[in-house]
Amino acid sequence: MPGPRDYTQGTKSALAHLSGGLCYYPGCPEPVLREDEGKYYIIGFISHIRAAYPNGPRFDKTMNDDDRRDIKNLIFLCEPHHLRIDKERPQDYSVETLHRWKEQREASPAEALKRLREVTPSGLKQIVAEGLKARDDKLISALTRLEKTDRGAAMALRSVIDELAEVYSKGRRALDPDLIETLDRASRRLSRWDPVHFSGLESAADKLSRILDSGMVDDLLRASRRFPER
CATH class of the missing domain: 1.20.5 (Single alpha-helices involved in coiled-coils or other helix-helix interfaces)
Structure with missing residues (x-):
């Protein structure tokens, strides 16, 4: 029977897409994917919002393993933020905080564009x-x-x-x-x-472009520069 870390390829691919290839920590620029010879590799950590095992941070005993490995419970973290959030200072990062990060990162592009258009x-x-x-x-x-x-x-x-x-x-x-x-x-x-003069100017320019070759245009430009500015 699959455990809480037995992610399907579909789950990993979807998470990689939704993450935009970056750590979910707000403002972190660290990539969690690496491209090599046309192939992409996960170099970040797939972390659980609610822990995979009882001794982990934010563990929820009411969840089953299917829930724990579900994409709704997963985020990507770079190594420093993984250590900080899951190992060093887990008490500083609540389930609500991590869910908010996930919602912000995975916001629908259409919804984001709609909000931008309202400004x-x-x-x-x-x-x-x-x-x-x-x-x-x-x-x-x-x-x-x-x-x-x-x-x-x-x-x-x-x-x-x-x-x-x-x-x-x-x-x-x-x-x-x-x-x-x-x-x-x-x-x-x-x-x-x-x-009304602009339409005439545009028409004249169009006619000139059809009857003059590039050399004649250059000659006209040089001649125009000899006239003093009025």
């Missing part, structure tokens, strides 16, 4: 702003606590955060100012055009 642009902007503020608040709080025990480490972290902020700021300024000015001038000129 308006202004609402999304607010969500991002609130998320950034919450992140900053957590960083400041953590650094304040760290300063009480290790001032040197806190200062080093503050320095790293400042450097990251500077890199981000430089990234935002990466666009060439001359390019921005050119685009601005072009947009202002186009804004003064009557919309």
